Amino acid sequence: MAGRIIINDGKYVHVWRKYRPAILSLMVASSNEEQTYKLSNHEFMDISPNKVSGYAFLLRVHKGRVINDIKTSLLAPDLLYVLKNSGKALELSETAIYEFEMEKNFTLHIRCEQLEPEEDTENESAESDKDESETEPKDEGKSDQKPDSDTESSEVKTDSSENG
Numbered sequence: 001m002a003g004r005i006i007i008n009d010g011k012y013v014h015v016w017r018k019y020r021p022a023i024l025s026l027m028v029a030s031s032n033e034e035q036t037y038k039l040s041n042h043e044f045m046d047i048s049p050n051k052v053s054g055y056a057f058l059l060r061v062h063k064g065r066v067i068n069d070i071k072t073s074l075l076a077p078d079l080l081y082v083l084k085n086s087g088k089a090l091e092l093s094e095t096a097i098y099e100f101e102m103e104k105n106f107t108l109h110i111r112c113e114q115l116e117p118e119e120d121t122e123n124e125s126a127e128s129d130k131d132e133s134e135t136e137p138k139d140e141g142k143s144d145q146k147p148d149s150d151t152e153s154s155e156v157k158t159d160s161s162e163n164g
Contacts, residue, residue: 012078015043023110024088027098030112041106048074059100064090067097075102 016023019039026035044055057073059066064084070076079100083089092098099111 016082026110030110035110039106062097
């Protein structure tokens with residue numbers, strides 16, 4: 001019954017919270033290579049001795065959001081909940097896709113697919129240069145001065161876009 005949707009009531013959250021420090025360390029280390037961690041099967045089986053769908057799952061997370069279907073998993077939604085409530089996990093998932101795979105034998109695999117931040121940075125800096133060149137003629141008396149921070153530069157952009 002692999003297509004069956006399982007209602008999740010959060011009963012595994014406390015187990016995932018216990019493992020959170022180890023999982024966060026493995027997330028950091030997974031940027032170099034896949035990490036594995038053997039979980040204690042009795043902690044999960046004591047909560048729900050579910051032999052029909054099992055405990056195996058695949059969870060892919062990016063920017064704190066799940067990017068694959070986890071509706072049929074007992075454990076993945078609760079792991080996702082714990083990750084979403086961890087500032088470090090959210091920070092790590094901003095620049096990478098993390099894959100959490102639990103095998104039937106309760107071995108958790110953590111993989112990291114780093115995304116290229118340069119693509120976004122190059123586009124933003126190109127747009128920033130373009131916007132600054134458009135505003136320079138208006139500030140002819142201040143042409144030698146550059147804004148001290150990005151916020152001042154963005155304020156100029158906001159003001160000029162609202163006026164025109």
